[in-house]
Amino acid sequence: MINIKESIIPSVSLGGVILGEHIGRYEYLLDKHVVKYVQDAIFSVKYKFPDYHLSISVDVRNGSIYKITAHSGYIGGMNGIFIGDPVIKIPKSFIYDDCDEGYMDKNMDGVIIQTDIDDPLPEELANAKVGIIAVFLPSAFKLSSERSNRENA
Numbered sequence: 701m702i703n704i705k706e707s708i709i710p711s712v713s714l715g716g717v718i719l720g721e722h723i724g725r726y727e728y729l730l731d732k733h734v735v736k737y738v739q740d741a742i743f744s745v746k747y748k749f750p751d752y753h754l755s756i757s758v759d760v761r762n763g764s765i766y767k768i769t770a771h772s773g774y775i776g777g778m779n780g781i782f783i784g785d786p787v788i789k790i791p792k793s794f795i796y797d798d799c800d801e802g803y804m805d806k807n808m809d810g811v812i813i814q815t816d817i818d819d820p821l822p823e824e825l826a827n828a829k830v831g832i833i834a835v836f837l838p839s840a841f842k843l844s845s846e847r848s849n850r851e852n853a
Contacts, residue, residue: 702729702752708778711810714768714835715754715776719810722763723747723756759840766840770833778811778833785830787815796825809838 703716712719717726729749737747740757744766748755753773759766770776774783781789787803790813794803802814816831817824 702726702749702754704752704754704773704775706776708770708776708811708833708835710778710808710835711838712835714770714833715752715774717754717756717765717768719765719768719835719837721765723758723765724763726756757836764837767834767836772816772831774833781813781830781833783830783833787825787828787830790830811835 701716706714706716708714723730730747733749733751737745740746743759743761744757745760746755746757753771755769755771756765757767757769758764770783772783776782779791781791790803791805793807794805794813796802797804800812801819802812804812812834813830814832814834815825815828817828820828
């Protein structure tokens, strides 16, 4: 069951949905609560659950959930950070990454915090708010060459 008050746990879960699980486990939600889904990459579909203020990204090759995103209206937080908080509340260990357009902590895999401003200019960040918090499987975003090197080591 999805719970919008549930804590956000990097690399693990958001809203009670667990990363790495098969989307079939949440089939009851797909029938009743998905307003739309979009193919957002060649092997990826994103299911949007507006009633729960979250979206779930799935690898269509195996049905595995690899990313879960909390949107405006989600109540749970991550280590005291909540959707709508000013970005100054984000710990200093999180650095803004222009490529990913979000705050990431190099010592904490599996989470990105994005602002409510799309592609903000540096001077806009000071007044921005937390727009979304997403958790993901770090392995889903590794290059295949990185995985091969790790497996062969």
